[in-house]
Amino acid sequence: MSPPDAVDDAAQAAAVARTADRALVAAARHSAGRTAAVLGCTLGAAAAALAEPAVLGHTLDLLLRRDPAGSAWTLLCAAVIAAEVALDAVGARLTGEVDGRSTARLRRLALARLLRTAPHHAARHAPGDTAARLTAHATEAGKVPAAVAHAVAALLPPLGAVTALFLIDLWTALAFLVGVPFLVLLLRAFARDTHTSVARYQQVQLETAGRLTEALAGARTIAAAGTAERERARILARLPELGTEGRRMWQVYGGTTARSAALMPMLLYAVLAVGGIRLSAGAIGVGELLAAVRYAGLAAGIGAVTGGLAAVVRGRSATRRTAALLALPVLGHGRARLPEGGPGTLELRGVRVVRGGAAVLHDISLVIPGGTTVAVVGRSGAGKTLFAAVAGRLTDPDAGRVLLDGVPLREVSAEVLRREVGYAFDRPVLLGDTVGEAIAFGAGQGPGPEAVRAAARAAGADLFVRRLPHAYGTRLADAPMSGGEVQRLGLARAFAHAGRLLVLDDATSSLDTVTAREVERALAREIRPGTRIVVAHRLSSAVRADLVVWLEHGRIRATGTHGELWRHEPAYRAVFAADTQRETDEDTERDTQREAAR
Numbered sequence: 001m002s003p004p005d006a007v008d009d010a011a012q013a014a015a016v017a018r019t020a021d022r023a024l025v026a027a028a029r030h031s032a033g034r035t036a037a038v039l040g041c042t043l044g045a046a047a048a049a050l051a052e053p054a055v056l057g058h059t060l061d062l063l064l065r066r067d068p069a070g071s072a073w074t075l076l077c078a079a080v081i082a083a084e085v086a087l088d089a090v091g092a093r094l095t096g097e098v099d100g101r102s103t104a105r106l107r108r109l110a111l112a113r114l115l116r117t118a119p120h121h122a123a124r125h126a127p128g129d130t131a132a133r134l135t136a137h138a139t140e141a142g143k144v145p146a147a148v149a150h151a152v153a154a155l156l157p158p159l160g161a162v163t164a165l166f167l168i169d170l171w172t173a174l175a176f177l178v179g180v181p182f183l184v185l186l187l188r189a190f191a192r193d194t195h196t197s198v199a200r201y202q203q204v205q206l207e208t209a210g211r212l213t214e215a216l217a218g219a220r221t222i223a224a225a226g227t228a229e230r231e232r233a234r235i236l237a238r239l240p241e242l243g244t245e246g247r248r249m250w251q252v253y254g255g256t257t258a259r260s261a262a263l264m265p266m267l268l269y270a271v272l273a274v275g276g277i278r279l280s281a282g283a284i285g286v287g288e289l290l291a292a293v294r295y296a297g298l299a300a301g302i303g304a305v306t307g308g309l310a311a312v313v314r315g316r317s318a319t320r321r322t323a324a325l326l327a328l329p330v331l332g333h334g335r336a337r338l339p340e341g342g343p344g345t346l347e348l349r350g351v352r353v354v355r356g357g358a359a360v361l362h363d364i365s366l367v368i369p370g371g372t373t374v375a376v377v378g379r380s381g382a383g384k385t386l387f388a389a390v391a392g393r394l395t396d397p398d399a400g401r402v403l404l405d406g407v408p409l410r411e412v413s414a415e416v417l418r419r420e421v422g423y424a425f426d427r428p429v430l431l432g433d434t435v436g437e438a439i440a441f442g443a444g445q446g447p448g449p450e451a452v453r454a455a456a457r458a459a460g461a462d463l464f465v466r467r468l469p470h471a472y473g474t475r476l477a478d479a480p481m482s483g484g485e486v487q488r489l490g491l492a493r494a495f496a497h498a499g500r501l502l503v504l505d506d507a508t509s510s511l512d513t514v515t516a517r518e519v520e521r522a523l524a525r526e527i528r529p530g531t532r533i534v535v536a537h538r539l540s541s542a543v544r545a546d547l548v549v550w551l552e553h554g555r556i557r558a559t560g561t562h563g564e565l566w567r568h569e570p571a572y573r574a575v576f577a578a579d580t581q582r583e584t585d586e587d588t589e590r591d592t593q594r595e596a597a598r
């Protein structure tokens, strides 16, 4: 890694840490009342636990002296113990609520951020990795506010108990204090070791989830390549590490518990021995000795703080993972509207796009008059998809501006942008319950059933949709579709929402040439007129376009009509060499079939 990269990564990690802390504060504020109630209950239970030895000791002294006040103090003992149990129970219930609410809030914020960032930022995290951050890690992170309250309250009994020891008898308290440095060392080592293990464990979890999702998405390729066994090994490769780190966490926890369990009796014996000497010297009574021993037990219970501390450490580490989503940059929107009835004139001024540290679109300056159909062509990797993404503001350029009907796209409101700019992709994802809903899916008021059908007809989808068991009401899960059929539904969705600018990014690539031409014709005749940007490898798309933008290595090599470019630019013809052959073959095939039919 080069030094600037290392600096960038460190700065990014620091930014994520700050975002994580802010997210935790926001989550705690969101349930401030309940978190305060958890703190109140746990502090109350701790106070009751702290009062218990003193009340018990005093009651014992009264009963030994047969003092009549003894029965009232016995009742007080019962009340203190009952209060401790009740407060613990209410605290546990409230803790569940706070955990749930904080988790839900973190999840909602992270998901909203994920959906509002530019797609290439969201793609930084693999789907499995994202799912783990939003589920398991968000759950751990959501536990932090209540865990902090518990950890704070857990400090009260030991600190109060040491104070009480001093109040009962100085020498007994000093006997206890001899063991305290060992306890502190134990807790520090616990916090350090747990943090390291938890961070490693969560990292391995994310990577394994990421690999699993990749494999699920690529199941067909894996089956075709016959590499299922190798893939299984790749997914599970880090499982032993997961086991190692999991065991290490339990070892650290178990070791700390065991060491504190060994330390505790020694402390208690020391207190008992010194207390016994003080009792025989008449410095303290039997009740006070009982109270001192119980306080020593409470004070040594500082080891119990380790449980709360572990939850806080795990939660903070998990928050950083969820917060990486919160730190994604938002694709913000302005409030501007577009001029009423504008033709859809698109202007790119000095557009430059950087990906992976290198410029992949350079100096793109171009005016596309409203109502024009533009074919964006070029070899694979030339920058066509990025051009389309910038043109409809799926992403912002790193330099330069994009204007639609004279208004910078960055300033256009989200609602206007998505009403006026539509997209269809090569591999659309269908969202909604039914086929009809998938076509109507979009911002604002969706199109009615008639508009949905018209869009499907234009996209060449109506016929196969009507053959489905419940036509447009068929559930997507019950409608097995080919790649071309899914693509036609994606086109129908774009047509149903067509605004002044429509971007078709390789959206007919899975259609046969005849269907693709029918769709192009329907688009010209039946869909709201406007500017069309058609990313295409097909010769026919370039032929039908009013203007061709020819990209090469991220730059505009030339613009013009297809005829002009075809006549004067051999390199332009070479872009379509394979397609020319394919279309010729398809024409020949069709001619042959016609001949055969005669």
Ligand SMILES: Nc1ncnc2c1ncn2[C@@H]1O[C@H](COP(=O)(O)OP(=O)(O)OP(=O)(O)O)[C@@H](O)[C@H]1O
Binding pocket: 120, 355, 356, 360, 378, 379, 380, 381, 382, 383, 384, 385, 386, 387
């Ligand atoms: N997120 C990214 N990180 C790094 N490089 C990227 C990213 N997105 C795109 N690129 C690079 O930018 C270049 C242009 O990509 P683009 O997808 O626009 O090409 P294309 O012309 O649409 O290709 P194709 O015809 O194969 O779909 C490619 O070299 C690609 O590797």
